[in-house]
Amino acid sequence: MSKLDAKIPKGPLAEKWSKYKATQKLVSPNNRKKLDIIVVGTGIAGAPAAASLAEMGYNVKVFCFQDSARRAHSVAAQGGINAARNNKNDGDSVYRLFYDMIKGGDYRAREANVYRAAEVSSDIIDQLTAQGVPFAREYGGTLANRTFGGVQVSRTNYAQGQTGQQVLLGGYSALKRQVALGKAKMFSRQQMLDVVVIDGKARGIITRNLVTGEIERHAAHAVVLATGGYGTIYYLSTLAVQSNGSAAMQAFRKGAFFGNPSFIQIHPTCIPVLNEYQSKLTLMSESLRNDGRIWVPKAEGDKRKAKEIPDEERDYFLERRYPAFGNLVPRDVASRAAKERCDNGFGVGKTGLAVFLDFRDAVAKQGKKVIKNKYGNLFAMYEKITGDSPYETPMMIYPAGHYTMGGLWVDYNLMTTIPGLFAIGEANFSEHGANRLGASALMQGAGDGYFIAPYTVSNYLADEISNKVPSTDSPEFVEAEKNVKAVLDKFLSINGTKTASSFHKRLGHIMWTYAGMQRNAEGLKKASEMIAELKKEFWNDLKIPGKTDEINQELEKASRVADFIDLAELIVTDALNRKESCGAHFREESRTEGGEAMRIDDKYSFVAAWEYQGEDKEPKLHKEDLKFENIEVKVRSYK
Amino acid sequence: MKIKLNIWKQANAKAKGKFEKYELDDVDAEMSFLEMLDSLNEKLIKEGKEPVAFEHDCHEAICGCCSLYINGHPHGPGKETATCQVHMRSFKDGDTITVEPWRAKSFPVLKDLMVDRNAFDKLMAAGGFISIDAGQAPDANANLVGKIDADKAFDAAACIGCGACVAACKNSSATLFVAAKVSQLALLPQGKVEAKRRALNMVAKMDELGFGSCTNTGACEVECPKGIGIDFIAKLNREYLCASFSEAE
Incomplete structure (x- = not known):
């Protein structure tokens, strides 16, 4: 029999999380100060989790490999953070967000977790705002919203094109407050090198101090991994160059199952490879596809400049293939369509591995000023890298490795198959199924950190009150x-x-x-x-x-x-x-x-959860069957 | 193109550093500055020599990791540009480029071009936050924030914490960094409750950490990769003065 038990609470979908919270085990405030928690990673999941657990009274030790917690790669998220607030009176609801995520993920995510992520989404915006995150506002002072791909409502909150930075700094400042209060202890420039498992439970980590090189042992009652995704497996990706999959692999080798490792999102709009020395690809936000039109020449191998190619000789291939969604099809669909054109010899640029993202019509219709207002920072970033101005010539873009939907398998408690070892944010196999929709990564990470892990970690720790932190000499x-x-x-x-x-x-x-x-x-x-x-x-x-x-x-x-x-x-x-x-x-x-x-x-229709069997041995597959009781499973079409 | 490099090498925090000369013969104008340094390191490692330690991560001018002082300017040539956005097309064949770490008493050198910016984290812990626990937040629309204030707060919040302002300042002052955070939170209704304490505590901490005073030269504004202006320093001064008269702590 498979060891997998997702521990999903019984009862109707909409009541599962309330019921969990109402019946879970608690740790009294007096006992919390006897319990130690290690949090690894300080991105949009890790920093809030560490801060929130410290606020509750636990002793938290926080680790990051960067020099400061503020540099975790969530900082680079651009477009926004979703929340089912129905601020636009356009028919949004928790169920609608849940529906969009399940469909967008091509029916490969777990219903109960996705519904919970949608349920806490609104509280996140309240929390971040209270922390001083300057979300965009209307003139009347209320929150402004915008729309993202694959949905029919406006539910995305944003802070210009730097939403990730602002949201992360909210969590970081909450963490700094706990550091000042002495409830959280910060260990920066520390690389985690192993999870320590004692009597079947996660009890600590081994780290390397990146300044002195010293190997350190840290013990705790529970370990929370918020170590992000592994899109850098492709070397060239939109991720920061130091982003990695090491913590997840250490956990995997110690017995944590790895869920859907091959589900990796390829983002369609990135600046293509320019030379062989390149170490990083730069993302151009999905929001650009609201006004930019993607095309290649109709003639194979056409090397004329974009401006010299008349409209009737251009192939707007997304509009041609997907008339209903046009340039705003989901990321996986847009990426494959671009690859298909390039593989068949229609690609543009020096390498032929690029397509045009053209703002000519938008500039002509709306004026340069309006376009600048919407995308000024992105256009400037593009020009700094390529030397070309997107106001004058179309951007050249190509898909690049981006976000990993796969990650450590977790149950409803966000706990891995190693008791006491939690995985949150992008590090877990997540609520995004086989494809993530825009602006839902920050949402899921922050939700895990602020409003889910504090409950589920407490539920686990309730049985640990009488256990002392193990000695690091064990x-x-x-x-x-x-x-x-x-x-x-x-x-x-x-x-x-x-x-x-x-x-x-x-x-x-x-x-x-x-x-x-x-x-x-x-x-x-x-x-x-x-x-x-x-x-x-x-x-x-x-x-x-x-x-x-x-x-x-x-x-x-x-x-x-x-x-x-x-x-x-x-x-x-x-x-x-x-x-x-x-x-x-x-x-x-x-x-x-x-x-x-x-x-x-x-x-x-299952989550593939892989169990380590030893060095160079084929891992063992466990299947978590996915049941869809609240949504009709359909063919995902954007035609 | 051919490039000559003059790079600060220092084994560790205690060692005495010095400039080391290197030459690269085949630099592509399309390379980023960081990729040029990568190629230097690849070459040095293959030759059995010590590579140059330097910091970088996101390559999108947002993480604030990169911190190179290039030809006398933090983050090198270009307005509102971080080191990771500098490309070799900004230089000419045969150029000599001098690369140093941030120079400031509060940012000790750890190795070569890497410095310890932990002092910024300490400044943030001294008051760069709003005291609110998860679970206590009112509805985000309960406090209306005018678009102009929200946008202004965002401009201040755009700081990436790289420390170029400190490196540019002849007094190694962190005033622009503190001013940006104090202004961001003082502009928002939810940050006003603690505004006075925040200004007093962060300024006191800045002095304690050995950052110098602000003498309004404006060098920080010129070198800031995010274009954060010294009008925020004026706002900090006002917040600080008002707080010193009214807050008895």
Whole structure:
């Protein structure tokens, strides 16, 4: 029998969370100060979770690898944060948001969790506003809203094109307040290197102090991972260059199941690869597709400048293929359509791997001033990178790796299969199914942090009141530290000829080619062999300068790349196993005659949760069957 | 193109640093400045030499990690530009580029071009927040915020905490950083309750942490990658003065 139990409360969907809160176990304020919690990661899930748990009276230790908690990559989210507030009187509701997320995720998310995320969404906006987040306002002083792709209501709250920054700083300031009050202790420039499990429960972590190189042991009653996504598996992605999947892999190796690892969102509108040295791709917000029109020349290999190509020789392929949604189809659909054109030789730019995002008509109709008001900061960012002004010439864009819907498998408590180990925000396999809709990442992360984890972590800790924090001298800590040190020493002792980045780049290329926007069995099998080869080479020919007991950025990279290689194998295994197309996971073998993604509900309506079986062994698959009792499962069409 | 580099190397916080010279022969004008440094490091590692330590993360001018002092300017050439947005097309073939870390007593060098900006976190802990626990918040529309105030608060809140203002200032003052936070929260109704305490506490903490005083040279405004203006310093001064007269703490 499978070990998976999602622990979803019984009763009607709309009452599950209230019932949970009304009947869960509590920890009295007096006892909270006896309990220690470790939170790893300080993004839009981690910072609020740490702050909120500290506010309740728990002792919280917070870790981040950056120099300050304020730099977590949630800071780069641009467009907005959804909330079912019906501020526009346009028919929004908790159910409507729930419906949009389930459909947008191509029916591969868990109903109860998604409904709860929609339920707490409104409280998040209240909380953030109270913390001083300057959300956009109307002249009358009320909240302003805008619309995002894949929905028919205006429910997105925003702070210009820097919503993630503002929302994150709200959580960060709440955390700083708890640090000042002594309830939270901040450990920055610390890289987590292992989870310590004692008697089957998560009891602490091993970290490396990135300044001194010292290996540290930290014990607690519970560990919360808020370590983000692993889109950097592609090397070139929209993520910050240090974002990684290491914490998730450490948890996986210690027994936490990994949910849907192959569900990775490819964002359609990013600045394409410009040269071979490039280390990062820049996202251009989805909001641009409100006014920009995407096209390529009708003639194959047409190398004329955009301006010289008359309208009748342009193929507005999204408008052509999806007349109902046009340029505002969901991300997975838009990405594949662009790839299809480029693969067939219609791409533009030096490499032919780009399509135009053209504002000519919008500028002509609305005027430059209005367009500048809407997208000024994005246009300026584009011009700084490419040297071209989008007011004059169309942007060139191409899809890039972005957000990971996959992550550590969690139950309704957001607890992994290791008791006491929680995963929140992008780090868990999440409420987004096989595809995430715009402006719902901040919503889910903040919801987990402010309003869900504080309850569910308390529910777990209620049974831990009489247990003392384990000693960091216990054999499990000693063993974990020994293993971590051995790996670090190994990196340095290889003394080969290739840098960690060069391996990451090659891994990224394999993943992008065979496990990116389109996948097929043959390619995935080839990827699997190539990854195994690369792994061998990595452990035989890596070159890391310096020592372990000092600042050593190359050593940090090596440790992340080693985990990426293992994670790549897991992604490929999952992608091979799921022989259907759903959301971002497009298997070429499973498509309609029109070339659209085709789900196979009778075989694949489940969450794939993978269990580690040992180094270089095939992980074991557990299935959590998805039941849809409150929504009709349909073919997702945007035609 | 060919580029000569003059880069500050320092083994650790206690070591004495010095400038080290490097040369790159095949720099592409389309490379970002950070990618140029990546290529330098790849080369150094292959030659068995120590790479240059420097910080960067998001490459979108929003995380505030990058902190290079390029040819005498924090974040190098270009107005309202962070280091990660500088491209090599801003330089000419044969140029010599000098790269240093932020220089300020409150930001000690950790290694090469990396500095410790923990003092900014301490400043924030001294009052850069509104005291409200999760669960207590009133409806976000209960307090109306006029669009002009909301936009102005946003302009102040756009600070990325990189520390260029401190690095640019001859007094190594953090006044623009503090002013941005104090102004953002004082402009919003929900931040007014604690506005006085906040101004007093953050300014006191700034002095305690060894940041210098503001002498209104305006260098911070010129170098700020987010274009945060010194009108916020005027607002801070007003908040601080009013608070000193009325708040007995």
